[in-house]
Amino acid sequence: MPRLSPRRVSCLFIIMALAWNIVCAPEVLAARLVSTVHHHRLAVLSVATQDDTLGRVQDRAYFQPFARKAGIRVVRRTWDGQATTLAAHAATESTPATWAVVFGEDSAIRTSCIQGTLVRLAGSADNPDGCGVAALHPAIVLAWDRGWRPASPRWADFWDVVRFPGKRGLRRDPRSTLEIALMADGVPPHDVYDVLSTGPGIDRAFRKLTQLRPYITWWSTPEESARIIENGSVLMGSVFSNEIARLPARRHDIGVQWAQSLGECLSWALVQGVSPAMAGQARDLLHYIVQPEQQDRFAALYPMGQVAAGSPAGEPSVDLPMDLEFWGAHLPDLSQRFADWLRGPA
Numbered sequence: 001m002p003r004l005s006p007r008r009v010s011c012l013f014i015i016m017a018l019a020w021n022i023v024c025a026p027e028v029l030a031a032r033l034v035s036t037v038h039h040h041r042l043a044v045l046s047v048a049t050q051d052d053t054l055g056r057v058q059d060r061a062y063f064q065p066f067a068r069k070a071g072i073r074v075v076r077r078t079w080d081g082q083a084t085t086l087a088a089h090a091a092t093e094s095t096p097a098t099w100a101v102v103f104g105e106d107s108a109i110r111t112s113c114i115q116g117t118l119v120r121l122a123g124s125a126d127n128p129d130g131c132g133v134a135a136l137h138p139a140i141v142l143a144w145d146r147g148w149r150p151a152s153p154r155w156a157d158f159w160d161v162v163r164f165p166g167k168r169g170l171r172r173d174p175r176s177t178l179e180i181a182l183m184a185d186g187v188p189p190h191d192v193y194d195v196l197s198t199g200p201g202i203d204r205a206f207r208k209l210t211q212l213r214p215y216i217t218w219w220s221t222p223e224e225s226a227r228i229i230e231n232g233s234v235l236m237g238s239v240f241s242n243e244i245a246r247l248p249a250r251r252h253d254i255g256v257q258w259a260q261s262l263g264e265c266l267s268w269a270l271v272q273g274v275s276p277a278m279a280g281q282a283r284d285l286l287h288y289i290v291q292p293e294q295q296d297r298f299a300a301l302y303p304m305g306q307v308a309a310g311s312p313a314g315e316p317s318v319d320l321p322m323d324l325e326f327w328g329a330h331l332p333d334l335s336q337r338f339a340d341w342l343r344g345p346a
Contacts, residue, residue, distance in 0.1 A: 045281050048077040048089070049103040050266070053223045053246070054302065058103070061298035066288045072281060079104070080220060082173075083111040083331060090117045091273025100274045100282040106132060106265040107175050107327035114328055119270040132267030133290060136242065138222075139318045140176045140264055142257040143229050143244050144236035152257040155184035158236060159208070161215050169228045169237020172218035174338040175327060176262050179320060180238055181208040183260050189320040197326065202334070206341055229254055240264070246302075263318035 049055035063074040113131035195201035226243035
């Protein structure tokens with residue numbers, strides 16, 4: 001029998017050990033595989049942000065520096081800002097939540113918090129119920145192409161397709177869209193939610209939308225709201241002020257009307273039902289984001305991101321702050337009615 005070299009002996013022992021693991025001890029191999037997969041899952045933190053442009057800046061300012069510091073992976077997802085979408089990523093009886101941190105509008109954050117999808121954090125003066133941590137305060141304003149009208153239009157002009165023919169940009173969502181419809185119909189900003197809290201008031205808002213329906217180009221994200229103005233798809237539209245502010249400097253022909261604007265708030269929140277290790281990482285990320293050093297880094301990368309009504313940049317105050325209690329109570333029902341209206345006859 002030929003004599004085996006030490007190297008061949010070592011290889012033989014390795015092969016025999018692997019064979020024993022596979023044939024004689026499958027439970028050992030399975031346990032090792034489960035441990036490896038489990039470790040990999042704990043090392044990944046999923047964060048859902050509502051706007052891709054803003055999300056890329058958040059990735060540079062917050063997520064990747066935190067990932068390097070914590071030794072984990074932070075994966076950014078984009079969501080549509082709908083509470084129903086967030087609920088689809090919530091925990092079930094058999095599986096944990098697939099998202100750990102979300103960034104979105106307070107109306108959806110509040111609704112999801114009431115439904116139990118999000119974690120209630122320690123409250124503050126700005127957010128006593130602890131449903132989220134405020135980050136940005138943009139407004140939804142009326143933007144228009146100055147090329148056809150130097151003077152500022154109002155929401156009533158928005159509906160006047162006889163004097164000002166052309167497409168209009170509105171949000172494919174009852175939030176802000178119903179308030180705008182009532183203001184266009186003559187309801188003062190301070191009375192909008194009183195009117196919208198009644199059945200006849202809701203009917204009135206939908207009747208007003210029906211008048212404009214053939215001329216509406218719908219947008220779904222803040223980024224899209226500005227893009228359809230920039231590329232000339234619409235004559236005027238409802239737009240997030242921070243997105244308009246970030247358009248290229250050459251677009252000085254886009255005007256912004258702050259009268260009858262709606263105040264909005266974008267917040268961070270933690271998702272209920274993630275694994276314990278991921279929950280700890282999510283809280284660490286949120287704590288990291290709110291530190292002054294990280295806030296300064298974000299402001300340097302997104303200088304227009306802090307545009308807000310009443311800010312030092314000089315924008316006027318908004319006329320109608322978004323009513324979070326109203327939308328927290330009525331968003332599911334009005335979203336369903338809005339969806340039904342969209343599917344109805346044009």
